[in-house]
Amino acid sequence: MQASEAEWTEIEKKIARTAFEQAYRREIEALLQQVQQEASTLVELNDLWRLHDFLSAKRHEVEGKYDYQYSILLFVFAGLVKEGWLHLNELEGLDKDKLSKVAVLSRM
Template identity: 45%
Template sequence: MVDTVLEGWTTSEQTIAKSAFDQAYARSIDQLIKSVRSKSEQLDTAETIWALHDYLSIQRHTIEGRFDFRPEGILFVFARLVKDELLKLSELDGLDKEKLTKIAAMARF
């Protein structure tokens, strides 16, 4: 993750945001590792190897797109992570109430 300054966010909020973001990223990678281990047990042909390769390529693209810490979209990122169950709203406790309300509302859709 890039050390990005979130303008309009307190130092405490930035620390909370970075920690929550990192936790969600770690969960996403843990899920991927479990999935790859499971899929690797089924490798028995060239086709299954290429299918695993394709799966990993898609997952890399998905993860890189999902975990974008740029200030202009961070509330959307958090909402998506909550919706995808990679982040709990409670892990963002300490953020401004307005930010939490926006994240919670966006996560419903």
């Protein structure tokens, strides 16, 4: 089920990059809003450390999730669709087999 870089056309690579960046931008914007809201409610030092711990965990999660390697990109897209950061229609133009795999994997 892996798709190497050689199996992605130039058009597919552009579509994939755009979709990847859109999903990343959406998640980061949501994270920024969440952090701004949380920061505005800080009252004591423990609140600050709790926010720090949240941000450390979130950084690890985001950096691990957004891995742009063609061999795993369909899995990345499926996860992003499942989480709501990406929509299947944003992948239109990819090979039908790739779209189908993303759709199936996102429902697992």
